[in-house]
Amino acid sequence: MDVTVVLADGVVTGVRVDPAATNATSLRFQERFASAVVDSVVGRTLDEVAVDRLAGSSSTGAGFMAALERAVRDARA
Template sequence: MNVKTKVTTVAWMATSIVMTVGWPASNAAERQASSVTASTEVWKITNIRTAYADGTYTATGQYGNAPSFITVTVTLHAGVITSADVKTHATNPTSLDYQRRFAAAVPAVVVGKPIEQVKVDRLAGSSGTPEGFNAALEQIKKQAAKSG
């Protein structure tokens, strides 16, 4: 299933919830409250899809006291990360090992997810590198954000 199909499926499922969520409610007020909640979820999904321009974006994220940094490149389609690449820059062998393991593991964690939902924590034994990744991702969100 490609990303476009996944996004369409999620939007369809959320729309289906809007259409059916009020049915079991016993009174009009309960049906309206259920419908508003489901409508809000559809709006959030649609907003994520349209908040970011499709394209490939690159940013460098800094972290730690040394400081250390990594360069992150992601491709977005409909607000969803379709590819991710991390370029390592460490010169210290231990740091370079952590960065390389993180770089190898990150695509499996972020590809296929809406950029708004991605925040990486400790991954592949690396506790510092995710800070750099998240910092770069925040820059990418700003680069990709559609105005207006």
């Protein structure tokens, strides 16, 4: 999945998750996650963002957190 995060002064002001799974079951979980994650992270500081199991998807949260950490690291470089 592709993750786009918009930050302002360390606060998440926007997020977009584009599911990319090819397996129908995985795609359903990613789509549900993408719908739910916005309310879980927008308005929070980077230190407050902690996505684990969300919308019935257990592994998608880990992938989101890894993508977020990578994006922040790249932005600071």
